[in-house]
Amino acid sequence: MDQTEDRSRRRKHLPTVNTGQFCASREIADVAGVLAARVAAQPNPLRLRAPILAYADAAHEFVGTVRGWDAERDARARTEHLADEPGKRKYAMTTLIDLAARPALPDITDAMILDGSWVAALVAMVAPVDAALSDLLARAFPPGAPALRGQPSRSDRLDALLRETVDRAALSLQRAVDAAERAAASTAPTVRPDPRAELAALGIDV
Numbered sequence: 001m002d003q004t005e006d007r008s009r010r011r012k013h014l015p016t017v018n019t020g021q022f023c024a025s026r027e028i029a030d031v032a033g034v035l036a037a038r039v040a041a042q043p044n045p046l047r048l049r050a051p052i053l054a055y056a057d058a059a060h061e062f063v064g065t066v067r068g069w070d071a072e073r074d075a076r077a078r079t080e081h082l083a084d085e086p087g088k089r090k091y092a093m094t095t096l097i098d099l100a101a102r103p104a105l106p107d108i109t110d111a112m113i114l115d116g117s118w119v120a121a122l123v124a125m126v127a128p129v130d131a132a133l134s135d136l137l138a139r140a141f142p143p144g145a146p147a148l149r150g151q152p153s154r155s156d157r158l159d160a161l162l163r164e165t166v167d168r169a170a171l172s173l174q175r176a177v178d179a180a181e182r183a184a185a186s187t188a189p190t191v192r193p194d195p196r197a198e199l200a201a202l203g204i205d206v
Contacts, residue, residue, distance in 0.1 A: 003027060010159045011167055018155040020138025024066065025127040027162070028059055029119060031170050036116035038177045043184055045113050051173040053108055056122060058169035060105040063126045065161055069154075070132040071100030103128060133158075 003026060006016040032055065039045045039052065075096035082089035106121040140154035141147050152160070196206050 003030065007031070007167075010162060011171075013163075015143065016155065016159060017142055018137050018158050020134045022134060022137055022158070023130055024063070024133050025123045025130050028126050028166065029123045031166065032059075032119040032122060033116075035170065035173050035177060036119045038181070040114060040116045042177075042180050046110055048173070048176055048180060049108075049110075049113060051169070051176040052113060052118060055166070055169040055173050056105065056108055056118070058165040059122045059126060060103070062161060062165040063129055064102040065165075066129045066133050067100060067102050068097060069136060070129065071097045073136065074100075 003022065006018065007027070009016050035055075039048050042048065072093070075093040078096065079089045079092045082092060103125045106118075106125055108118045108121065112118040112121065136154055137158070143153040143155050145153065199206050
C-alpha cells in the first residue's frame with residue numbers, strides 16, 4: 001500500500017482501497033512533517049499559529065472519530081446478549097460509545113511551532129488508534145462488495161473522514177505557508193553589487 005499515492009487520489013475524490021496496512025500516525029507524520037519544516041524556516045513562524053492549531057483540531061477530530069468506530073465494535077460485542085432486546089441494546093451501545101475515552105488534544109506552544117515539534121505531539125496523540133484502525137480495515141468488506149448492498153465500506157468512510165478533517169486542514173496550512181514564503185521572498189533585501197569587485201572584473205584596480 002502506498003499512502004502517498006492514495007492520499008493524492010483521495011484528495012482528487014478518486015477511488016482508493018485502504019487495507020489493514022494503513023497507518024494513521026504515519027499519515028499525520030508524513031503530511032505535517034513537511035509543513036512543519038517549511039513553517040520553521042519562515043522569518044516569523046508564529047504568524048502561522050492559527051492554521052497550525054486548526055490542523056491540530058482536525059487531527060483531534062479524526063482520532064476521536066476513529067476511536068468511536070473502535071468503541072462501537074467493542075460495544076456491539078459486549079451487548080451481544082441483548083440481541084433479542086434491541087431497545088436495551090441500542091441504549092447500552094450508545095452509552096458505551098459515549099463513555100469511551102478519546103485522546104486529549106495536546107497544547108501546541110510557541111516553542112513547538114518554532115522547532116517543528118508540534119508534529120511529534122500530534123503523532124503521539126494519533127498513534128494509540130493505529131492498531132485498532134488497522135484491524136477494522138483488515139476485517140472490513142472492500143469497497144463495492146456485494147454484502148455492503150451499496151453502502152460505503154470502512155475504506156470509503158475513512159477516505160471521507162480524512163478529506164473532511166486532516167486533508168482539508170493540511171491544504172489550508174499549505175496555502176498559508178505558500179503565501180508566507182511568497183511574502184518573505186518579495187521583501188528580501190536586495191544585495192547591492194560591490195563596485196570594487198565589478199571594476200576588478202574589468203581589469204581596473206582601485
